[in-house]
Amino acid sequence: MNREIWEFLVKGSDRVIQTWFREEIISKRDQAKLDVALNRLRSLDFQLVGPKLLAGPLRQGGKVYKLRIRCENRELRPMLCRGPMAPSEYTLLLGALEVGGRLKPQDAVLRASSHREELLANPHWRLPF
Amino acid sequence: MEANKERLRQNLTDKEYREQYADSTLVGDIAIQVQALRRQRGLSQADLATRIGSKQPKISAIETPRNGDRLPNWELGTLCRIAHALGTRLKIRFETYGSLVDELETLTTESLRRPDVEDDNVLFPRPPMPAPDPKAPERTRWIQELMIPWLWSDRLDIPRLIGWLQGHGLPPVGHEEEPYHWLLRGIAVKGPARDYLEKRFAERLAIVLGEQPDVQPIVDDAPDEFLLNLYWTCAGLIRPGFLGEQLWSAYRRLKGSKVSGAVRDALQGALVHNQFGETKPLRELWAPMVEKGRHYWLRGDEIVGYEGILLRHRSVKPNLETIFWALGRISKLWETSFADRQSRFKRLIEGTPELNSPDAVNQMINFASRSDSGWQEWARKLVMVDEEQKPPAPREASAGLRARAAPLSLKLRQGSVAVLAEWSPGQPLTGALYFEDAAFAPFGQQGFPTREPNVVVFLNAVLTELGNAQDVRPDFGFPARMLHARAYHLVQQSRQQPTLHT
Numbered sequence: 001m002n003r004e005i006w007e008f009l010v011k012g013s014d015r016v017i018q019t020w021f022r023e024e025i026i027s028k029r030d031q032a033k034l035d036v037a038l039n040r041l042r043s044l045d046f047q048l049v050g051p052k053l054l055a056g057p058l059r060q061g062g063k064v065y066k067l068r069i070r071c072e073n074r075e076l077r078p079m080l081c082r083g084p085m086a087p088s089e090y091t092l093l094l095g096a097l098e099v100g101g102r103l104k105p106q107d108a109v110l111r112a113s114s115h116r117e118e119l120l121a122n123p124h125w126r127l128p129f
Numbered sequence: 130m131e132a133n134k135e136r137l138r139q140n141l142t143d144k145e146y147r148e149q150y151a152d153s154t155l156v157g158d159i160a161i162q163v164q165a166l167r168r169q170r171g172l173s174q175a176d177l178a179t180r181i182g183s184k185q186p187k188i189s190a191i192e193t194p195r196n197g198d199r200l201p202n203w204e205l206g207t208l209c210r211i212a213h214a215l216g217t218r219l220k221i222r223f224e225t226y227g228s229l230v231d232e233l234e235t236l237t238t239e240s241l242r243r244p245d246v247e248d249d250n251v252l253f254p255r256p257p258m259p260a261p262d263p264k265a266p267e268r269t270r271w272i273q274e275l276m277i278p279w280l281w282s283d284r285l286d287i288p289r290l291i292g293w294l295q296g297h298g299l300p301p302v303g304h305e306e307e308p309y310h311w312l313l314r315g316i317a318v319k320g321p322a323r324d325y326l327e328k329r330f331a332e333r334l335a336i337v338l339g340e341q342p343d344v345q346p347i348v349d350d351a352p353d354e355f356l357l358n359l360y361w362t363c364a365g366l367i368r369p370g371f372l373g374e375q376l377w378s379a380y381r382r383l384k385g386s387k388v389s390g391a392v393r394d395a396l397q398g399a400l401v402h403n404q405f406g407e408t409k410p411l412r413e414l415w416a417p418m419v420e421k422g423r424h425y426w427l428r429g430d431e432i433v434g435y436e437g438i439l440l441r442h443r444s445v446k447p448n449l450e451t452i453f454w455a456l457g458r459i460s461k462l463w464e465t466s467f468a469d470r471q472s473r474f475k476r477l478i479e480g481t482p483e484l485n486s487p488d489a490v491n492q493m494i495n496f497a498s499r500s501d502s503g504w505q506e507w508a509r510k511l512v513m514v515d516e517e518q519k520p521p522a523p524r525e526a527s528a529g530l531r532a533r534a535a536p537l538s539l540k541l542r543q544g545s546v547a548v549l550a551e552w553s554p555g556q557p558l559t560g561a562l563y564f565e566d567a568a569f570a571p572f573g574q575q576g577f578p579t580r581e582p583n584v585v586v587f588l589n590a591v592l593t594e595l596g597n598a599q600d601v602r603p604d605f606g607f608p609a610r611m612l613h614a615r616a617y618h619l620v621q622q623s624r625q626q627p628t629l630h631t
Contacts, residue, residue: 002130002237027145028140028143028145028146028149029145029146029149031140031146032140032145032146032147032149032150032153033149033153035137035140035150036150036153036154036157037153039154039233039236040157040161040236042133043236043237043238044161044236044237044238045238045287045336045339045340046339046340046341047168047335047336047338047339047340047375048161048164048165048168048238048241048339050164050192050193052193053193057344063344063345070195082344082345083345087340087345087346087347087348128132
């Protein structure tokens with residue numbers, strides 16, 4: 001089962017994860033970890049991905065999940081959802097970090113959820129990741 | 130895919146990226162394949178840990194490594210033990226970084242699976258694929274012809290199952306026939322192949338459950354109908370190793386939410402037959418049901434809770450005490466609920482195969498007699514047996530036998546029925562069964578030896594008479610089981626005393 005991974009476009013133009021890479025200065029090592037995790041999502045059945053890698057659906061977030069990637073001083077927590085257009089796909093909705101048990105941005109779950117709503121209203125606001 | 134491969138190829142030219150990517154892939158591949166093989170075998174983490182002489186957290190740590198900057202400190206010996214426990218071997222080799230690009234498209238759930246050693250075609254030629262049951266109705270044979278090759282194949286082909294669960298490609302379904310009926314008929318072949326087919330079916334169902342269709346519908350039409358059929362299909366199998374964890378996760382996600390009663394009932398049926406672990410379902414589902422007669426989210430009553438406890442005993446953790454405890458809680462619940470509580474309670478006990486053996490009944494009687502058993506007086510009276518023995522207390526008896534002077538007598542009474550027996554030196558054994566309707570059946574006047582009384586012979590004769598009486602007097606059934614169990618217990622006790630055999 002091969003699943004497509006999409007990236008949300010803020011206002012239909014800005015790639016949300018690429019922007020996050022630049023703003024948070026995500027290192028090459030951390031990008032490698034993220035890529036390996038995303039390869040798992042692409043290739044494996046949901047039960048093998050497991051909640052340690054993909055947690056959710058999150059409280060407050062409706063149908064939002066978070067990827068859990070541990071790095072040296074912080075943890076990557078990109079927010080994503082299953083679908084929302086087809087069952088066999090994921091869409092990355094927002095880049096986020098977790099430092100000292102706190103999300104950055106703090107309202108990451110709500111923002112990701114609202115991105116999902118925007119995407120449902122504008123299905124072309126995304127590109128393959 | 131080509132775009133992904135090209136992006137990865139470019140990224141791998143960066144030293145920092147490629148080393149981290151290679152390490153994360155290595156750790157992730159091992160972790161994922163251990164999990165995939167464990168699930169393919171229908172093993173829990175605890176089962177696998179037991180096979181390698183370790184504990185569940187060890188397996189959990191391997192399956193979900195911390196993806197930090199340091200590589201996990203796994204011992205090669207541990208990984209080899211896991212490989213052997215899963216019926217496989219461990220293979221390690223050095224590779225180029227470039228090979229990671231090709232591996233990008235070869236990783237799938239199916240690529241991680243390996244047959245167990247007895248299914249290894251190279252070592253043991255595979256038996257021929259089973260044929261549909263020739264005596265089955267025509268349409269059942271038809272669905273078996275579809276399902277058997279699908280399950281026999283190494284290819285999982287989950288979309289096909291998802292279609293079937295919606296009724297696509299099945300014989301017509303309607304009010305009487307649901308897709309799950311056909312799917313369960315499709316594996317109902319005779320012989321040892323059924324076990325193999327059930328395992329492969331459960332494995333595929335677990336993958337569908339793992340997609341969390343309760344959270345994110347994986348079908349476009351009638352997702353509730355899909356869930357209903359998925360859960361009822363699971364309920365038709367007893368494969369907790371494959372299905373327990375995923376069903377429990379579904380319950381944890383759904384509990385408290387607004388889900389139709391029909392879906393909850395189907396999930397409940399699946400949870401009864403496929404329990405996850407020894408304690409969680411008991412504590413969270415079955416205990417509240419037998420104690421309160423209801424559950425806050427599922428719709429089961431005390432009978433469903435009792436069934437859950439019986440299935441736990443059969444498939445997860447044999448434990449008669451929990452069954453006795455449940456009967457006690459039910460007796461409390463029924464104290465004021467039912468006028469016919471005695472006959473209901475008898476039916477409950479009689480319908481419990483675990484309580485067929487005299488040993489188990491005897492344990493139940495002992496449990497019920499305890500002050501902390503929770504059994505209400507009315508229920509206790511139903512099973513308690515009054516005993517009067519003279520002198521089956523073994524040591525007295527043996528002393529008596531040596532002295533050649535002690536007569537043996539036994540009086541067991543259960544409610545208004547009783548068995549009396551007596552054997553005096555130089556006399557034949559005599560006795561009678563007294564029934565509720567004041568009838569009585571004498572036994573033993575003729576044909577019993579007149580030699581010296583012997584406790585084992587004496588009790589065995591009583592046991593035989595009780596067994597015969599159950600056959601000819603069905604109304605004697607329940608009390609006879611209690612009397613029989615006590616007499617059996619006394620025989621066992623007397624056999625443990627070597628002096629009695631001399």
